[in-house]
Amino acid sequence: MRNKNFKLFLLLEALLLLLTIFLLIKNWDLLFVLLAGAFLVKIGLHKNKKNSILFWVGWFMITFTLLSVFSVWFMIILFLAYLIMNGDQLFSDLNLGSLVEFPWKKKHYVGVEVEEPENHSGKRKKQKWIGNSTTGTSIFEWNDINLSVFMGDTIIDLGNTLLPNGENIILVRKGFGQTRIIVPAGVGVSLQQSAIQGSVIFNHEYYPLSNETFTIYSKDYATATRRVKIVSNTLFGDFEVIYL
Structure with missing residues (x-):
């Protein structure tokens, strides 16, 4: 590639x-x-x-x-x-x-500790615009994810996440870079990816994109008790969904 x-x-x-x-x-x-x-x-x-x-x-x-x-x-x-x-x-x-070391390629590791359920209304979180980031390095309470990144690689690991039943949302807006989401087995996934130039790798299947919007569902999405809906908008970059 x-x-x-x-x-x-x-x-x-x-x-x-x-x-x-x-x-x-x-x-x-x-x-x-x-x-x-x-x-x-x-x-x-x-x-x-x-x-x-x-x-x-x-x-x-x-x-x-x-x-x-x-x-x-x-x-x-x-x-x-x-x-x-x-x-x-x-x-x-x-x-x-x-x-040569590119500033947007510096690794950034993000972990969220276990916490008691709380009221998240009005909660604010600073976005990291440049650099690689990883979410899900320890067990954490699930909250819908909303990311805005200008450039860099992003890894979202749902393996340690306590996903609630029903539909959960992940929104990603990115300029340049790769996005990878790791999903536990048994979780239904819906992905809608828009890109000027890039690709989607969904469960080892490759789909090239050129100024297109691509939508794909996992086979068990309609029957799964836990589901993740992913909506991503990228200028240039690949989006990959991997099952554990």
Whole structure:
């Protein structure tokens, strides 16, 4: 899957690069500024004065020219999106994983201790927007889960949860990253996942998504005494449901 995403990323970047070259050739003014900037950079390097005015003026002209082409902005946005989703794997393949640590990949472990049932009306909880998080590290009283995460991986483990009978709700809103929910055997699951680009892995079955909303039910959902309804909205990322 990651290898396929990388090939698609390279293909899109190559197409955008060809489009950029084509647009520069059509616009003689931008092409002239680009070539003039490259010439000034070459002169600055030839004189071994990398900090010379000519060198930096040349780079300014090159940067200004490239940023004047809309396809370059798409290349930058696509690169940043791929870096956010698969940057750790990319740097690992290049043996640079020890040199780069992404802030949204830092592990964050969250545990909720056992407590007596209480009135949760008006209760507030701070959301963690960036970074990995895990819910369900110890036995805890069930409350419907409502998560908002900008980027990072999220694990929700229901194995230690005292799920009440009936339908229980999990809401997830995420920008970038993977979400994984671990469900005990005998619990019915309903999942509705919306994503611009990503996939759903439901009980080891894989379903790719591209600007789609996907709904799936476990076989025992209608007859199960304990059920979990999951509604998720993700920009880019995978959603996985695993049964214990």
